[in-house]
Amino acid sequence: MAGLYIHIPYCKKACHYCDFHFSQSLKQMDLMVETLCKELLMQSDYLGKEVVHSVYFGGGTPSLLNHEQLKKIMRIIQLEYDLSSNPEITLEANPDDLNAEKLGSFKNLGINRLSIGIQSFHDKNLSWMNRQHTGQEAIDSFFLARQAGFENISIDLIYAVPAENHDLWEADLKQAMLLHPEHISSYCLTIEPKTAFGKWLERGKLEVADEDFAAEQFEMLIDYLRPYGYEAYEISNFCQPGYESKHNSNYWRHEKYLGIGPSAHSFNGKIRQYNVANNGQYLRSIADDVIPAEVVWLSEEDQINEYILTSLRTKWGCNLEYLKENFDVNLLVEHRDYLNRLSLQDYLYQEGHHLILTDSGKLLADKIASDLFVRSEE
Template identity: 35%
Template sequence: MAGIYFHIPFCKTRCNYCDFYSTTDKNKVPELIKAELKEVDLRKNYLSNEVIETIYFGGGTPSLISPGNIEKLINTVYKNFKIDANLEITIEVNPDDINSNKIKLYNKIGVNRISVGLQSFNNEILSFINRRHDAAKSLKAIEIIKNAGYKNISVDLIYGIPNLSIKDWESTIDKTLELKIQHISAYHLSFEKGTKINSQLLKKEINQISDDESFAQYNLLCKKFKKYNFEHYEISNFSLKNFESKHNSAYWQNKKYLGIGPSAHSYDGNSRQWNVKSLNKYIESINSEKKYFLHEFLNENQKYNELILISLRTNKGLTINDLKMCFNKNIQNHFLKSVNKYLDNGKIKINNKGNYVITEKDWFISDGIISDLFITN
């Protein structure tokens, strides 16, 4: 099984925290769709005849382009690949792009999962991070989506934002729970190089919240969603039973995926590939059939590091069998030696299935734990 990701880079405005590749030049939508259709055809053998179980439209803001263009991309996947009977098709949407007609068209063309970029129910916070919707538009968007019959809805939230109080964060969580949706992705704000918010931080126009405040917000998130029967199945993701994101779960299960569009990444089990991070260069290169990507073959140490990174992000964790099946004794011994101190201090536990799992509270500091288990030479 494998997945296909389409990057739709267009945005009306740029959020000041986002470092994903995007552009506000919407004039090139027709050219991009034509190029992405061609890329699918050029790369139809990349996944070695794997059955496609997920299609994901991310961005950017995929909801800015017409459902008709989304349909063209879905149809070309059906034309070029074997498709699983329970195909999951997700599209990311911005609340103020949503109307009844658009949602009905999504439903008609086969989109069966909607991911809504709410981020917060606090209008001051939304303004601070330069989102173009307000809380009322978020509520209206969810109402429209639910009224169209969707029963697989996800929302994105952000915490760890400067000036976000624990009280305001709790209010956003409570309002999200009131929506009675099936999935939540909640991310701690990161200050990425090249973003406006990072520039503000460097200029000392804003301050990061303290580690204690960040952890308090994370801890509240975990407790609230657990109370309402959400499973915390990955560091940033919570779902009701059987509503995990199949597409994102495939990444963490080390499955193959094909990325289409400017800046999109691909993985075939042995190598990574990433497309040029420029709309114009991507379109020009695809049309002239010139190289539009960089490529890297993974050595055994890199494959081990990748497995550690993706498996310990999840509540299923890592089994010793995963290591034995894929890696030599030296790599196995490196892990067993490196993990001991985290078993001793309780940050990693072995569950009843024999899997190595980072505890939920220590997921908050998991970057340091995971990197410490890497092979670095």
């Protein structure tokens, strides 16, 4: 099963924490849509004969697309790609873009899952992050989506906001539970160098939350959501039973996916392909019939280590048999003492052929994965 990702590289406003690729000038959106359609045609062989079971409109802000623009893209996908009988089709949306008419249009065009970028319900936090919407607008947009018939809605929440305390984070979680979305993605605020926050930090104008504060809020998140029936199926992703994101699961299970648009990337098992993160260069290159992508061959070591890193973040864990069969790597033999120690410390357990992190192990996921990495002889 394969996935398709379409990057819509436009935003009305730049959120202070965001380092995704987007432009705030919306003038060339029509041309961009034509060009995305052309790239979809040019890349239609990339996935081979694989059936596409998830389509994901990410960005940027895909909810800026109007009915005609989205219709053009959906039409090419339906004509040129082998969609499964019930594909998951997700569109990322900002609350301030959503109204009954727009939501109706998304529904009519086959979008069956919304990912709403709420981030926080506190106006002070939202304005500090330079979000375009208020907490109330976020709540209203969620109910509008329900009224429009969306039965699979994900919301994004950010934690470890420095100005926040645990009471405010708990209030955010409480409000989220009142909405009861099928899926929640919740990320720790990280400060990336090229963002506004990154620049503030450089100039000494921003204090970041310390690791303990972030860890406490992560534990609150897990403890708060569990009694409401949410399963932590990946470190940052929680869902009601049966509502795992097919699209994200594709990434973590190392399935094939094709990314269309500036900055989008693709993976076919052995090669990663990165489209240029520049709208002008992307438009010119596709006009010249050239996919503007950098191709990176993954060494066997890269493939193994990527697998360990991503699989340990999920509830399915790291499949020891998969590593043995595909790469002749036996973690149980090579790291016996270390794995025993982790197990005694209650960071990890083995279930069948799978190594799975406990809640406290998840806080150390990157370190544990890195300790298990395969390293070529130097």
